[in-house]
Each structure stands twice: as structure tokens, then as C-alpha cells.
Amino acid sequence: MTRVVIIGGGPGGYEAALVGAQLGVEVTLVEATGMGGAAVLTDCVPSKTLIATAEVMTMIENSAELGLKIFSGEDENVASSVHVDLAALNQRVLALAKAQSDSIRAKLDRSGVRVIHGWARLDGPQAVIVEAEGTSERIEADIVLLAVGTTPRELDTAKCDGERILNWKQVYNLCELPEKLIVVGSGVTGAEFASAYDALGVDVVLISSRDQVLPGEDSDAAGVLQAVFERKGMEIYSRSRAVAARREGDEVVVSLEDGREVRGSHCLMAVGSIPNTVGIGLAEAGIELAPSGHIQVDRVSRTTARGVYAAGDCTGVFALASVAAMQGRIAMWHSLGDAVQPLELGSVSSNVFTAPEIATVGMTQKQIDASGLKVAKVTLPLAGNARAKMKGFTDGFVKLYCLPVTGIIVGGVVVAPQASELIHSISLAVAEKITVDDFSDDFTVYPSMSGSIAEAARMLHLHSHPEAENASNTQV
């Protein structure tokens, strides 16, 4: 019987364990904290649960325009008559995360995976030592999968105390809304929390190291979000780096590189992550790391040590739960001799869960510019979409990229509420190499936001003219 040992029970690890069990091998999964990993217990699932409540608040905030009023006495603003019970909200967040973790554990048990709660390290490429509750066990393995994830990066001069200077794993301990929250870092994590707490009624200050928030995303999309943040009154310190954070009584003081100081009641550090690859015997086992500490892997998740694979955030490939899970499955399929396709990142879809959301798939403008390819593009503002008007949405757009002449769709961006649900048709088009003409031949519901995606494809009918751009929405 082939013996597989997996270190880490996040999406990279547990999805691989399920494939290993399905293929009939002996699988042992070692997890130090809880099943589902950081994705389920502290990062992806909790943040999206918090954001689900924030979304309702955003809708309430915009509801006056739709003709809703709540009689609350002196104030006619609907949002100000809704009270956010953060203790109850966070309790729900943590309960939901635990339930999801439990159900993953139950699924692994049913599949026959041996789960060990403990901390693991390699003892060469073919053995793992597990420390658990004062005991130590050495497990021999034919195949090892490392799916150890990452940890929030901390500045030495801004140590998180879990009370007022927080990382994103610690925010769920808060029982009351912060009076003034300083979010340091405007990557995806910083932008999502800034958006969510703003919607929950918190006074948010965002410290952004670049000209614009979300430097890694489509710049037009990031521009929309920056404009929405500013319109809502969020204070944004652009081109500003935090160098320290300290407590002063009930306040947190964040010092910026240029000498300015920002005061708030709480501070959330969202300045990136570092891989959990230290002290687990990787170099000794012949596993090469990138200078960033990430494990180097090829497209079938192989490391430089024979029989040792790696998946997920610890590889630095694409920090998404979906990619981690796919890398883990590929590792099992490859190592166990099943049919396998190397990892294909060209059709990965991702979403930034802000208000509005930003969903992206396929080629980005940066990749197009770097490749020198001539690609036709159209950007269609959603403000003209009939459904958007009915719902009171004014911010956002659909952007499509296609190859000239053939008209094959190679990428797209949707900025809209629920963009995460709208991007799938573009993902399918990219993955299946569908042309703009074929895409526009299919019906969409009227009125619908997805109608604008079909309309954008229709506008690229003259795709031999790469300049086709920025036309206005004609859906009426």
C-alpha cells in the first residue's frame, strides 16, 4: 500500500487527502490547528461571512434611494436606525467556520483518511515526525505533500496585541465596533476589511502604499473602488507606508514613513503574509525555496526532492483557495499515476469581495501590455444597464478582451455587486476558447446584469479593430 503523508489541513491539504483516499492509498494528514486550515478557520471563510453582513448594510444604506424609510424618530436615514451587534456577528462568523471545519473533518473520517492533530516536520524526504500532546511519532512515507500555508506578516515596530493592534485573524475577538479603524495595507485583504467595516458603520482610515488601492488588480477596477471609498468619506493616505504602531491609552497611533501620525481606536495590519516553511526540515530534505521562503514547485506540484510535493500558499503560485485545492489534487493525481493535466493558471477566476466586488479571469491588461499581443478590448459601464438602474447601482463595468480576427475571449473583468457570481460565463468562455460571436448568440435574461456581458461581447463583433473601446451601454 502506497503511504501518503500530508502536512497541513487547508484546501491544499484536505482536497489532496480526499483524492488520495479515492485512489485507494493510505493517507495520513497532520494539521496543527484545525481542519480546513487558515482558509476555513481564520482567513477566507470568516472574512466572507463578515462581509455577508456588511453587504446587507450596504443595501440598507442605499435603500432610501429605492423608496424605503424606517421611522426611527429624528433621523430618516435607514442605516442609522440599524444597530450592528458585533459580538453576535463575530459569534456567527466563528460558529460557521467551526461548523465548516467539522464537516471537512467528518468527510475525511468517512473517506478513511487518518487525521492527526499535531505539528509536523520532515525527517528527510521520506519520513515525517509529528509532535502531538507531548508525544512524538515518526511516520514513513512514499509520498509527502507540504501544504503548510502562510502566516500574517508583522512589522517589528507594530506588534499585534490582539486587542487594538490586530491582524486579520484577531478581528473576530472584538465585541464592539471600533470607533476609528486604521487599516494598514490596501492589497486585497486590506481593501476587503476596509470596505466591510466601512459598511458596518466604522470610521475607516486606509494607509495605502501606492497611488491607488489594490495595486495588483485591474487599474480601472481599482480606480472605481478608490472613488467609491472616497465618496463614502473614507480617509485614504495614498503613497504612504506605516513604519510603526503603538498604543497610547485607548488610542492606537500609526506612524508613517514621512513623519505624520494617524490616530484611531484600533489598527488592522494587512501588510502581506510569509510562508510557514521555517523549521520543518525542508533544506535538509533537498527542497529548494525561493528567496521569499516559498517552496519552488513545477506545474504538477513537484518540489526539488523526489517524492515530495507542495501545494497552496506556501508555494507562492497564486494565493487562492481554489488554486491551493487544484495544486493539491494535481499532486495526488501525478504522484499516484492517475491522469493529470499540469496546473493552468490562464483561466483562474478570482474576486475581491468589496462593495462593489471586482471579479477577474484570464489575461490582464498588465499581461497584455507585457506580451505585446494585439488584443481587442471593450469596457462597458454598468450605469447604463437597466437592471443596475432598477437596483440603484451606479458604479462598475464589464470589460472583455478578445483576440483580433478570431474573436476568442481571453479575459475579462466585472466590477459590480455580486461580480463573483457574474464572472463564471466569462471563465467558461476563456477556458473553452469561445468567440465573442458565439458568446453573443446565446440568450441572457432581460433585465439582467449578465446582459451587459453579452452586450460587451456583441460590441466586440468588429474584433478585427482592436481600438473598439469605451462604447456606452445600449441595453435599454
Ligand SMILES: Cc1cc2nc3c(=O)[nH]c(=O)nc-3n(C[C@H](O)[C@H](O)[C@H](O)COP(=O)(O)OP(=O)(O)OC[C@H]3O[C@@H](n4cnc5c(N)ncnc54)[C@H](O)[C@@H]3O)c2cc1C
Ligand atoms: C483575509 C483573507 C481572505 C481570503 N479570502 C479568500 C477568498 O475569498 N477566496 C479565495 O480563494 N482565497 C482567499 N484567501 C486566500 C486563501 O485563504 C488561501 O489561498 C488558502 O488558505 C490557501 O490554502 P492552503 O491549504 O495553502 O493553506 P492554509 O489554508 O493556510 O492551511 C495551511 C494549514 O497548515 C497547517 N500547518 C502549517 N504548518 C504546519 C506543520 N508544520 N504541521 C502541521 N500543520 C501545519 C496550518 O495550521 C494551516 O491550518 C484569503 C486569504 C486571506 C488572508
Ligand SMILES: NC(=O)c1ccc[n+]([C@@H]2O[C@H](COP(=O)([O-])OP(=O)(O)OC[C@H]3O[C@@H](n4cnc5c(N)ncnc54)[C@H](O)[C@@H]3O)[C@@H](O)[C@H]2O)c1
Ligand atoms: N478575495 C480573495 O480571494 C482574497 C482575499 C484576501 C487575500 N487573498 C489572497 O491573499 C493574497 C495576499 O493579499 P494581501 O492583501 O493579504 O497581501 P498583499 O501582499 O497582496 O498586500 C499587502 C499590501 O500592503 C502593502 N504594505 C506592505 N507594507 C506596508 C506598510 N508598512 N504600510 C502600508 N502598506 C504596506 C503592500 O504594498 C501591499 O500592497 C492575495 O494575492 C490574494 O490572492 C485573496
